[in-house]
Amino acid sequence: MPNLKDLKTRIESVKNTRKITKAMQMVSAAKLRRAQEAAEAGRPYADRMNAVMANLAGASAGTDGAPKLLAGSGDDKVHLLIVATAERGLCGGFNSSIAKMAKAKAIELIEAGKTVKMLTIGKKGREQLKREYEDIMIDHVDLSEVKRVGYANAQSIAADVVKRFEAGEFDVATIFYNKFQSVISQVPTALQLIPASFEAAEDAAEAPFYEYEPSEEEILSDLLPRALSTQVFTALLENGASEQGARMSAMDNATRNAGEMIDKLTIEFNRSRQAAITNELIEIISGAEAL
Amino acid sequence: MATIQFDLVSPERKLASVVASEIQIPGADGDFTAMADHAPFLTTLRPGVLSVKSGNDVTEYVVTGGFVEVSGEAASVLAEEAMPKSEVTADVVNGLVEAAVAAAEGLEGDAKDMADKRVADTKALLDLI
Numbered sequence: 111m112p113n114l115k116d117l118k119t120r121i122e123s124v125k126n127t128r129k130i131t132k133a134m135q136m137v138s139a140a141k142l143r144r145a146q147e148a149a150e151a152g153r154p155y156a157d158r159m160n161a162v163m164a165n166l167a168g169a170s171a172g173t174d175g176a177p178k179l180l181a182g183s184g185d186d187k188v189h190l191l192i193v194a195t196a197e198r199g200l201c202g203g204f205n206s207s208i209a210k211m212a213k214a215k216a217i218e219l220i221e222a223g224k225t226v227k228m229l230t231i232g233k234k235g236r237e238q239l240k241r242e243y244e245d246i247m248i249d250h251v252d253l254s255e256v257k258r259v260g261y262a263n264a265q266s267i268a269a270d271v272v273k274r275f276e277a278g279e280f281d282v283a284t285i286f287y288n289k290f291q292s293v294i295s296q297v298p299t300a301l302q303l304i305p306a307s308f309e310a311a312e313d314a315a316e317a318p319f320y321e322y323e324p325s326e327e328e329i330l331s332d333l334l335p336r337a338l339s340t341q342v343f344t345a346l347l348e349n350g351a352s353e354q355g356a357r358m359s360a361m362d363n364a365t366r367n368a369g370e371m372i373d374k375l376t377i378e379f380n381r382s383r384q385a386a387i388t389n390e391l392i393e394i395i396s397g398a399e400a401l
Numbered sequence: 402m403a404t405i406q407f408d409l410v411s412p413e414r415k416l417a418s419v420v421a422s423e424i425q426i427p428g429a430d431g432d433f434t435a436m437a438d439h440a441p442f443l444t445t446l447r448p449g450v451l452s453v454k455s456g457n458d459v460t461e462y463v464v465t466g467g468f469v470e471v472s473g474e475a476a477s478v479l480a481e482e483a484m485p486k487s488e489v490t491a492d493v494v495n496g497l498v499e500a501a502v503a504a505a506e507g508l509e510g511d512a513k514d515m516a517d518k519r520v521a522d523t524k525a526l527l528d529l530i
Contacts (some may be wrong), residue, residue, distance in 0.1 A: 151414040158410065158479055162443065162470060261412040261481070318457040320470075323430050333468060343412055350446065364474050 114386065121372060126263035134200070134295045135361035142293070149290065149347040156344045158290045163337045164308040165320075166330050177327075179272065182305035183270075183281045190248075190280040191216060191269070192303070194287040194345055195235030196353040197254040203359035204288060204296065204353055205234040211298040212286045212322065227280055231267065231346075248279070259350055264343035269379070272335055275304055276292035287345040288352035294359050296352035301345065303338055352398040403437035406475040407453055408464060411483055416462070421455040424476050426469055435436060435469075435476045442471040448497070448522040450529050451478065461486035466519075469502060478519065489530050498523045 170176045194214045195205045214236070216226045228243055230236040231251040241249070251267055253259065271283055283304040288296040301307075322329055407424050409417040409527075424435045427449025435442075445468045452461045467480035501523045505516030 131507055148413070154408070154409045154415055155412045155479055158470070158477055160480075162468070238461065264412075289514055320441045320443045323428060323442070336467075340412060347520065 114379065114382055117365050117375060117382060121375045121379065124368050124371050124375065128365055129365040131361045133364060135358055138354045138358040139363060142351065142358055144351060145351040145354050146290070149344075150352045151240045152344060152347050155342050159333075159340045160308050161304070163333060166326065166333070167306065167308050170330055171386045173196065177331045179275070179304055179338070180306050180330070183275075183278070185281045186224070187280075187316070188227065188280040190227045190271070190274070190283040190304075191231060192229045192267075192283060192285040193229065193235045193239065194285060194349050195230070195232035195238075197233050197252075198353075199234055200360065201353055201357035202363075204356035204360075205232075205238065205397055207296070207298045208286050208288055209235050209238040211238065211300065213242070215284070215286075215300065229271070232349075242381050248274075259343075259346045260310055261343050268335065268339040271303065272338065280304075282361070285342065285345050287349045289354075290348050290351040290355060293355040296356055299348075300339065303341060305391065306334060306337065308337070317319070405437045405439070407428060407455075408449075408477045409480065409483055410477070411480055413475065416480075416483055417453070417460070419455050421451065421453045421476075423424060423454045424500045425452045425454075425478070426478070427451060427464070428469070433519050438473045439476070441473070444469055446478070446480065448501075448519065448526055449478060450526070451483075459493075463489045463494075463530065465523070488530060491530070494523070494526050497526070 131310055140193050170180065193208060195208050199205065212228070216228070219226050226246055227242075228239065228247045229249045229251070230239065230247060231253065231366070233254060235243065236250055249270070255264065256263060274280065282302065284300050284302050285298050286298065289299040291297055301394070404420045404422055405424070407417065407419050407421040408415070412472070422436070426433055426435060426444075427447050427524065429445040429447050433444075442486050446464055446466055448465045449463075450461055451464050452459055456487070462478040462480075463486050464478070465482040467478065467483075469476060469478045471477075501520045505513065507521055508516050
């Protein structure tokens with residue numbers, strides 16, 4: 111039987127843990143609200159951009175002059191996987207679910223005889239993938255110093271990706287991130303960035319016939335890099351909200367588990383105490399009887 | 402008087418959404434004014450001042466790039482960077498000029514021409530604010 115003092119310290123330590131997880135949960139809840147607002151605020155721009163691009167891309171697809179970012183390099187050999195995860199842990203399955211998805215994709219591509227390269231955003235994903243894929247990681251983007259992900263961050267990532275694409279380093283780029291659905295559900299998502307794909311909103315009204323200035327092709331090639339930045343930005347924002355959501359529910363679970371553990375330990379503690387008292391009484395009584 | 406819905410959005414937030422009577426926009430190939438029943442029109446922006454007239458109020462914004470989509474009922478400006486003109490100081494513009502100059506460095510051919518134009522447009526902003 112564990113002695114009373116040990117049990118008591120154990121209970122104290124679990125109580126402290128519960129305090130910490132509770133605090134973390136509340137911090138995440140506050141951050142989640144901010145992240146969600148940011149994601150919400152970025153939506154009008156992203157939607158518009160998508161709608162316009164879908165319109166433009168639809169018109170230009172298949173023509174010879176279609177920009178490479180849209181049409182692809184004409185090859186399908188080298189794939190770049192951009193894995194966006196969080197900078198911190200303690201958020202349930204958030205990081206692993208993205209890493210797992212990226213890993214599955216990498217295995218599938220390698221089996222199909224393709225070359226795979228990886229670019230990681232966020233420390234946690236890199237840690238998980240490093241063991242197996244260190245030699246194919248071409249770069250890592252560190253956002254740990256960034257308090258609030260801004261458009262500029264997304265822009266520099268997108269610019270880097272475009273530069274590598276133009277240098278012929280890869281043919282297809284896909285970004286992996288968690289799409290925020292609700293606090294308890296984040297969906298790991300893969301989005302192909304290059305060749306660019308744009309899905310017009312389903313309820314989009316038939317686009318009017320636009321006049322373009324400068325020409326349609328020029329606008330398209332001007333907007334493509336921006337659209338790419340926007341897609342990366344949206345992914346980062348979704349990821350940010352998902353991370354906080356995942357952490358919040360993970361910490362909520364942890365707090366509840368700590369509470370259950372405290373109850374169990376307290377019962378054990380009381381039983382031991384009672385047993386000790388009973389024992390002492392028995393000793394006294396049998397001592398007295400022996401006289 | 403007929404009005405037109407005006408939206409100014411940046412990737413990070415919605416900056417303005419008002420009903421306007423006319424909007425002057427610095428398009429890539431020249432300034433133009435969008436009013437109600439404008440023909441559907443899509444153009445990129447050059448660095449410049451965008452002014453929105455709504456009733457008797459005129460609000461001005463400095464934009465550095467992006468594009469605008471005009472239809473008969475609405476004009477949506479998607480700007481990468483936009484600030485109310487009152488908040489823009491010469492220092493801010495000088496910063497933009499420096500960035501444009503840095504971006505123009507080492508380019509050749511058409512890209513160089515485009516970048517140079519951007520530098521000139523940005524410099525012209527100094528006179529406008």
